[in-house]
Amino acid sequence: MKSIAVLAVATAVLAACSGGGAQSADGKTVVNVSLDPGLEQGAIDAFNARVAQFESANPSIDLVPREYKWDATTFTTQLAGGTLPDVFTVPFTDGRGLIERKQIADISGQVAGLPYAGKFNKEIAKAGSADDGKMWAVPIAAHGQALHYNRTLFTQAGLDPDKPPTSWEEIRSAAKQISEKTGQAGFAMMTSGNTGGWIATTLAYAFGGRTEKLEGDTAKSTVDSPEMVKALQAVKAMRWDDNSMGANFLYEWGTINQDFAAGRIGMYVSGGGNYGSLKAQNAMKPEDYGVAALPLTGGANAGVLGGGTLAAVSAKAEEPVKAAAVKWIDFYYLEKLTNKDAAVADAKTTADSGQAVGSPELPVFDKAAFDERMTWIAQYVNVPVKQMTPYTDKMFGQPLVPEPTRSTQQVYALLDPVVQSVLTDRGADIGSLLNGVRTQAQALLDKK
Amino acid sequence: MRGGGPATVVFLLPMLVVFGLFSWAPIVQSVVMSFQETNLVTAPTFAGLENFRTVLADPLLWTAVRNTLWFAVLALLLGYPIPLVAAVLMSEVRRFKGLYSTLAYLPVVIPPVVAVLLWKFFYDASPSGVFNTLLGAVGIGPVPWLQDASTAMVSLVIEATWAAAGGTVIIYLAALTSVPPEQYEAAEIDGASVWGKVWHVTIPRLRGVLLITFILQIVGTAQVFLEPFLFTGGGPANSTTTVLLLIYNYAFANSLGGDYGSATALSLMLAVVLGVLSAIYFRLTRSWSAS
Known part of the structure; x- marks a missing residue:
């Protein structure tokens, strides 16, 4: 009996590990979401706090954090092996290729439903869009080299x-x-x-x-x-x-x-x-x-x-998982850029856990939205802002050229x-x- | 029951399933894949010999072959005689025999990745690096170790030898116990020196084992991956890119769905070359080992 129990547990673990998500026993939609590996405990706590907030707002979704960070050598293995989390991030350079090869899920329908869908900076939106302009992957951060x-x-x-x-x-x-x-x-x-x-x-x-x-x-x-x-x-x-x-x-x-x-x-x-x-x-x-x-x-x-990060959804994700995944992308990666309450909540949680708030970044939307957000989170900014002025004073004035x-x-x-x-x-x-x-x-x- | 029967099959079944699922099926699948173009997400298409052509036309292939041969030569020069000498010396000592074999075997117990990370630290090329500090005390260096194309491969071989010698020493020690003591006594009566005993008694007695460890070493070095992957990533300037690392790079270095066709094609070629090499080797040495 013991070996059968072990086998059952192993099967369950394997099932939970395989990409694509599934329904849990209590009928919730299970979504595997990415958590940077090797984080300090404070950063892990901040992430878990956000997960808890999301789950209480969406009781029908069960988030399972999985360690993931894009890396040129491990990403392919995970992509091919189907072991990527349902929601993962990739650099701008990979967006178009993944879309052309249909290696990520088409979430353009769900993304189009987001209130700020039309407001992305046009150059930046291109990185995550197919030739027909449909957005398959969502830009969540942009940066220039420094x-x-x-x-x-x-x-x-x-x-x-x-x-x-x-x-x-x-x-x-x-x-x-x-x-x-x-x-x-x-x-x-x-x-x-x-x-x-x-x-x-x-x-x-x-x-x-x-x-x-x-x-x-x-x-x-x-x-x-x-x-x-x-x-x-x-x-x-x-x-x-x-x-x-x-x-x-x-x-x-x-x-x-x-x-x-x-x-x-x-x-x-x-x-x-x-x-x-x-x-x-x-x-x-x-x-x-x-x-x-x-x-x-x-x-x-x-x-x-210039470069940046896109949030994408596993090609294996089924419809309910896709919908839940886009909700998470909205909640975790984007709402904090567009909504005051979300921006403040995110900044507060991150700052409370001792992690950096206010590192230099470039706007994913327009400069006005970016500036507005910076005023919302001003009181939580804990990075050495003054030491960053040699960069931040100049970053908007420098011509940004996309990667090849x-x-x-x-x-x-x-x-x-x-x-x-x-x-x-x-x-x-x-x-x-x-x-x-x-x-x-x-x-x-x-x-x- | 000696002739088999249903019970034998039942006992055999778990082994067959495990081997079939985790060894044979992947081998068959990779042979199939070497004739396909696939990114493992969308459906594969038949590519004929295209993958083999791509691999053979890649200038890096010959760099990798050269590097692998260089590693093999260095590993033979360093890694083959050292365990034998160590084993012979250890079998000669009368006291603390267990201590010596434990010490020799200790590196094998350390997980390879941990060992490499540790050595990476030792190999710090700045004058304040561990090895460079030691060498500096006797007026040598600083040596660039992993940071220079001319010394990187040697550095990998030194670590690989340190890591693997223990296992071979134990094999030789075991084989040495099979040498009848009377033969040594006879040699001593004949006035043989220690070296004479080794040359005329030990080596001929170990011949079979030496042949096996030799071919195992060749097969092992042809498949060297861990050291270049973890130490240098194939650098500096591809000076430690080995055949297996190249296979890995074909498959995984390009984040947009690797070239699994080329990777499996090169794997297949390597397997065939090693298979042929082993067959020739055993044929050539059959008479010698039997005598």
Whole structure:
């Protein structure tokens, strides 16, 4: 009998784990929702509080939090294996591809019913919409890249933390000074798991370049543009002429955050709203943190690489689950952007649990709605706002350029080894490395 | 009952089901998949030999093959003799035998992922890294370890050898107990040195086991994945991208539904190559091991 009971429990667990949701024994619609892994207890409490609020407002829905964070390498496995939560998030770059391949559920009907459906920023809405304009995935956050820096290391190096670098020359000299005075990496860069390509593209944009050129239906790879070469040469100079980039050249998103929060990195480039993660996952000390606008050079074409997050629903979800999932997306991700009570409730819960409220972000709707929301939550903002002004004062004025649209992650993956070569091989020939990548990238673009 | 019967089938059934479900079915399925184009969400389409062509045309394949061979050579140079020497030395000592074999086996007990994370910490390439501090004391370094294409693979092999040697040592130790003590005594009477005893008595006696561990090592190193995946992700600049890591990247590195066709096609090719290699090896060495 015991083994039968074990088998029954195992079956139940397997059933609960499989995507697509189901009806629970008491007739409730079960929806698996995403919770960032590795959170501090306060952040988990804040999330659970929101779940409880949702469930009491929707007694027919049973939410089951599941740990999930988009990651280029694990996402495919989960997508293919059908083990994604019913509601999950993906970066803007993946939206169109997932929709074209019908790998996420069509929730456009439910989304169209939301009161603010027509108010999304048009450029941002595109990331989650099919060619016919139907919104299959909902933009929930948008950001531009920024320069994060450690104020304590700046001070130790004799630099003024209130005056972060505003040009690439200043970044270089600050990096050198930090590295010489403190022994830590002055400037560090992500290089692995497609993040090397992501940051290289960010730098190319900042220098006025692009990595693809769309002509009607065809796309031409321009990863070897003179601007990309210039950007990588700037990195190479910091690494080999100044030796100011430390000793780790295999960073990805998680590990670079870790070392930055631990005070081992002076400056690095990442998403402008990164403070929330640094606080929730790496216990970043607020007094150490500073963020500045990415210096743009190279004339009118220079821009800040933008990105963002979409909320999507598993392709396996049935109608009731889809409806409940969109309700959750509305409640958890969007209502706080559009409704005063929800914004205040969310900010209060998050702040009460000791997590960051008020990290820099770009508007998903229009600037007016964004500003209004900031006034609603003003009293709960607990991030070091003043230390973020070098970025927040400039972020709306900088031209935001979307990520490349075709084979984005694959081209990023091709660029990873180039960035790694630049950082680990003194003799790396940037031009010929990029030339090789362009041939391969073009082959990918031609496939589409 | 010796001839079988319904009871035998009943006893065999659980094993058949488990193997069928978790081993054989996936193998058959991956063979099928290597001829398909599929993202595992929408219906697959037949692709003929296209996946095999894609893989063979990928410039990274030859980098990966070269890296895997390099890993295999380094692992043979380091990983093959060390356990044998350790086992012979340990069998010679009279006291604390148990202690030595426990110490040798200890790394095998540590979960591989934990071991890699620990070594990643040791391999910190800054002058204040653990190994670099130790080496710095005798005037060497700092060594870039994982952070340079020329030293990354060697670093992986050192850790892999440390992690796996214990298991092989135990196998050799067990085999060494089967050597009749009279043969050593006879060799001693004939005036053989320790090295003479090892060469003329131990090695010939261990021949069968040595052949097996050799082919196991080849098969194991051809499938190296954990170390490059966790230590370097294949970097710097693809210098540690192995065949298995490439298979993984085909399938999973592209977040928009991986290329499972190419991944299974390369897996199939690797399996065939290893199968053929093993067959040739056993054929060539059959006479030797039987003698």
